[in-house]
Amino acid sequence: MPDPILRLTDVATDIAQYHILKGVGFEVPRGQVTMILGRNGVGKTTTMRTIMGLWRNKAGRIDFDGTDLSPLSAAERCRAGIGYVPEDMGIFTDLTVAENMTLAALSGPPDAARLDWLFTVFPPLKTFWSSSAGNLSGGQKQMLSIARAMVEERRLYLIDEPTKGLAPAIVSTMVGALRELKRQGASILLVEQNFAVARALGDRALVMDDGRVTWSGAMSELSTDTGLQERLMGLSLEAT
């Protein structure tokens, strides 16, 4: 695979006495969308949090664009160029939409042109710019969470289940936004349980089971091979 932006090698992570990641290894190609698929509890979110530095890997190596991330804090990993959208969105509900966005802009006030672009992708953010983020609907909070990660250009985006629990119309908005981000050449690692979304966005796919990557390859290969899907995940994309 040419020029990966992120490479995990035998990464192991424990949470308390539980061994969650048991030697995860994969690469994320530059400028592509890589999907992490798998059932609940197989280590997808732990993988994202470990890459971000919110949980520390006890073994293995995480290389980001040639730099070993292991000694860096979450803050340093963000400043190195990683944007993160957590599974629970991580919205500061006591702050306004504007304050949430301002906080994410590390190099000063948010760039006006980039904000305009984000407003075209997520119109509600402009409408409720001065409103408390706590008063947004679930879908709007997810839009804010993704827009916040995108308020400044990052070299890699880690996005954890952005469509979880959202209405179909909002899922479409999310897919449109992530397509736009992909079109601009962003590298994205995306955890997704919605296989239709995975098929619509993914260039490559990783399937995880029991704290390991059990398969990796082109998304097109996985999405057309129902036998492979059933073998890896116990279900078929054809059914979704």
Added chain:
Amino acid sequence: MSAAPDHKPTFARLSLGDQLGRATPYLLIPALIVLGYFAIGAPTSWLTLTVSGLAMGMMIFIMASGLTLVFGLMDIINFGHGAFISLGAFMGISVLFWLSGWATAASLPLNIAAVLLAILAAMLLTGVVAWGFERVIVRPVYGSHLKQILITVGALIVLEELIHVIWGGQEIFLNRPPTLQGAVTFAGAALEKYRILAVVVGLAIFVALRLVLRRTKIGLIVRAGVQNDEMVEALGYRLKLVFIGVFIAGSALAGLGGVMWALYEQVITAGMGENMMILIFIVVIIGGLGSVEGAFIGALLVGLLQNYVAFLEPKIALVSNIGLMTAILLWRPQGMMPVVKGH
């Protein structure tokens, strides 16, 4: 998948009832003042008690604001906060004794300069001690409330004993600078000059804290950190440095409050801060953990209620604030203006 359709926002504007609900804590202060007016009857006594209550409330707020921020941002229960009040008082009063020429002169500028220098020295000392306190006492017990309570109570005792070693075991009596003694008469009521000064200083601290928290990037980081520290880290901010800064600032405010309280009571003891902690915890709890605005309102309610009740029925003055806390927690179990934790 089809193109994204136009998304119709489902944001619901707050109803008038909800908006009033948010403002209710602020309305409690004028409501209590009006209630006090009718309960006391005599307007001059009411005015004197109101100014006294506001002054007491402002001083409690100064001492409590740091504790609520430390608890909200760092999730640290710091019983040692009382030691910073005592330490600030002893340092400040020592400076006033050293500057006795200025502090006893019948000159307002010289008196104010002496008090300001005393406050500055107290904040400096408590800030420096707080830096060491965070590194040695607090840092090893992040995440464990039981250990925090045990070790900070222990540290409180140690610091109080150190005050005894440095300043002696006796209580120290002091006089306020001459121009801060006495009272002015307004609408037939005698209002102590120092209490008016305490109200002004408390308001200034509240406005300054609000400006820092609402209008600056560091304030934004602190407010976000109170709610979800992990996400603030993931957005690129080293929260540990912010933690230390807030701990130092909060302890320095306790030092400032200690000097103000010492000049109010005109006597200092090593245990004065510890004695204040009950009122301070009541204020922090009824205000909502982590909320500066809540602590401000809570402190004023505590100060006013204590003064009104002490005038009307001295025997129940001691339990009035416990009653206030019980009533507020029955109404809002998380306090008046709770900060919603993200995780």
